[in-house]
Amino acid sequence: MSLRALFPRHRIDAEPADLGRALAACALPPRGAAGALEAWASPDGEVLATLSVRSGFDALLTALALPAGSEVLMSAWTIPDMARVVRAHGLVPVPLDCDAATLAPTAETVARAIGPRSRVLVIAQLFGARAPIEALAEPARRAGMLVVDDDAQGYSGPARLAGSACADVVFHSFGTLKTATALGGGLVRVRDRGVRARMRALMERWPEQATERYARKVATFMALAATRDPWRYRALERVAAGVGRDVDAVVTALTRGFAADTPEALLRALRQRPCEALCATLRRRLEASTTGERVARRREAGERMLTRLGGAVTVLGDAMEERTHWLFAVLVREPDRLVQTLRREGYDAARGTSTIAAVSAAPERPEQRAGWCESWRSAVVFLPVYPEVPEGERDRMAELVRAMEG
Ligand SMILES: Cc1ncc(COP(=O)(O)O)c(C=O)c1O
Helix, strand or coil: CCCHHHHHHHHCCCCCCHHHHHHHHHHCCHHHHHHHHHHHCCCCCEEEEECCCHHHHHHHHHHHHEEECCCCEEECEEEEHHHHHHHHHCCCCEECCCHHHHHHHCHHHHHCCCCCCCCEEEEECHCCCCCCHHHHHHHHHHEEEEEEEECCCCCCCCCHHCCCCCCCCEEECCCCCCCCCCCCCEEEEEEEEHHHHHHHHHHHHHCEEEEHHHHHHHHHHHHHHHHHHHHHHHHHHHHHHCCCHHEEEEHHHHHCCCCCHHHHHHHHHHHCCCCCHHHHHHHHHCCCHHHHHHHHHHHCCCHHHHHCCCCCCCCCCCCCCCCCCCCEECCCCCHHHHHHHHHCEEEECHHHCCCCEEECCCCCCCCCCCHHHHHHHHHHHEEEECCCCHHHHHHHHHHHHHHHHH
């Protein structure tokens, strides 16, 4: 069988020209870029610029100074570091189970999980869609808890930065895989003036991220941009296979954020301020008018895929509001077989286990277990569904999935 080109699993949402400008900012870092970014993101002064969402989350938990053993209720599907940060503060992460259609807990799940030590609720807006956070926040509000809208994955244009009106804190991330990425950076809206001032004071004492380090990251991704081309990406996959590595492992290693084995190392890595070059790059990315247009095309590609799959597999989050299909994930019976077949046929599908984790039940609250999220995580496969994959190729991918799983 002849070799086909391979469409990468994800397209970094930055053009080589954006990365070139980021490198130029590293060479001549502009002064006052962090302040200018914050002022641009929120004329009301509610937004803090951070190195990452995780850095902002760490600052928030420090500023709240909750008693040890206080509980943070969180959507069970999130990135593993969010629960690690909670633990590193001597707090207890309590998972909230979600379901396939909404990828969010129900208001009843939230209400049932609230105990006498519950203080914070974190709802993750997965894959860029919107969870009905107003209804979910209601029981937490009644219990006097702080509500966090974790929209790390959801940026789709400046309007989205406002976040849910009912949330006390809103997170947006601009890490490597995110929409309008600056290869790092977070924006954290904190409505309470006192909490915000404490977070700002804390972060001002943190060292600034080394500009050279940011420059190295930008340079790595400039080089990687060459593998966007499906034939070059196939070549990377072949080279990786030749040395006994899976392209999955290679891409994950190159795009991994903070490598930290212990809670102390994680906090050390998070406790840095973004460098001026990163802040200037992020502001430029947010100002770009192209984001809304690409998100619209991405949404269209995702919705078409949903129709083409015709119910042969469960598409995660298909009942959510404002789907923007930042990622396109399906639940399948034979994930390994599907991934292998799709890769052979030219589509770099990936197992979900490399991206999402289910927050495990805490020993302090063993009954609060996210059964659905735990048992289905291993059945998740991400499909490369984005506008730069030609429509005919996406339709062919849908046919392959239907043939195997329908
Ligand atoms: C749901 C969710 N929360 C938080 C984060 C952390 O964002 P950052 O990489 O900016 O720390 C991510 C990153 O992927 C995420 O997906």
